[in-house]
Amino acid sequence: MAVSIKSAREIELMRESCRLLAQVHEELGKAIRPGMSTLEIDTLGEKMIRELGCVPNFKDYHGYPASVCVSVNNEVVHGIPSKHRILKEGDIVSLDAGLIYQGYHSDAARTHAVGKISPEAEKLIEVTKQSFFEGIKMAKAGNHLFDISNAIDAYVSQFGYGIVRDLCGHGIGTSLHEDPQIPNFAQRRRGMKLRPGMTLAIEPMINAGTWEVEWLEDDWTVVSADGSLSAHYENTVLITEGEPEILTLV
Ligand code: MF3
Ligand code: CO
Numbered sequence: 001m002a003v004s005i006k007s008a009r010e011i012e013l014m015r016e017s018c019r020l021l022a023q024v025h026e027e028l029g030k031a032i033r034p035g036m037s038t039l040e041i042d043t044l045g046e047k048m049i050r051e052l053g054c055v056p057n058f059k060d061y062h063g064y065p066a067s068v069c070v071s072v073n074n075e076v077v078h079g080i081p082s083k084h085r086i087l088k089e090g091d092i093v094s095l096d097a098g099l100i101y102q103g104y105h106s107d108a109a110r111t112h113a114v115g116k117i118s119p120e121a122e123k124l125i126e127v128t129k130q131s132f133f134e135g136i137k138m139a140k141a142g143n144h145l146f147d148i149s150n151a152i153d154a155y156v157s158q159f160g161y162g163i164v165r166d167l168c169g170h171g172i173g174t175s176l177h178e179d180p181q182i183p184n185f186a187q188r189r190r191g192m193k194l195r196p197g198m199t200l201a202i203e204p205m206i207n208a209g210t211w212e213v214e215w216l217e218d219d220w221t222v223v224s225a226d227g228s229l230s231a232h233y234e235n236t237v238l239i240t241e242g243e244p245e246i247l248t249l250v
Helices: 008-029 038-051 117-135 145-157
Strands: 068-071 075-077 093-100 105-112 170-171 178-182 199-202 204-209 213-215 222-224 230-232 237-238
Touching: 008 038, 008 105, 008 237, 038 068, 038 093, 068 145, 068 178, 075 093, 075 117, 075 204, 093 117, 093 230, 105 117, 117 199, 117 204, 117 230, 145 178, 145 237, 178 199, 178 230
Parallel strands: none
Antiparallel strands: 068 075, 068 093, 075 222, 093 105, 170 178, 170 199, 199 237, 204 230, 213 222
16 A cells, blocks of 8 residues: 555644544543543543544454553553553553544554652653654654654663564554554664655554563453563654654644
């Protein structure tokens, strides 16, 4: 599949889809507290998305049963919300959510602290977030796709963390997942040339230990193979001639 270049009108719709998603993430982040179940987060997220007149794009995606992926501690991504999974002080929780506004998809993820967390966990969350910003320094027309991947890897590797390789960022637009795939680890080739009007979901997933992951019995939840903590940070980004526009930040 070719990488889609969005028209001016499509860019407006992407901006709005992403602006609304940014609001949802802001509210979800404020709601996190010890004692809350992961299902409560999903319920709140789905309600907000629908009240904004939008549709949660994860729900029923290849059978995924919820609107918000809620992944705790050693869970990397795609944790399934449950009323039995209660957040406790010191946990870290990754929330990945997306929505569809007038046919246009947005996708973003954040890792939050539950109450007071260890300095190690704080650092993992901070480095994961910063790795996204290092990556998008390269996200401009004329550069190549894997310049982004290489920048993320170069930054993260200094800390000795494991960069998840089994899952990647992706193009996004009228579908949640479009070409191209965007690895978060260094590549030998340069990848395609970036062009204005591309919209990309860039999403480093970083483990405190090994990069290797496993899938739980539920066939969704991805966990670090060594049980180490994992963090995730994702935004939908628009490529322009100059600096990229981060569409899912308020
Ligand atoms: N946000 C995820 C991604 O970036 C999509 C989750 S798919 C779901 O690829 F099925 F788990 F919802
Ligand atoms: Co994504």
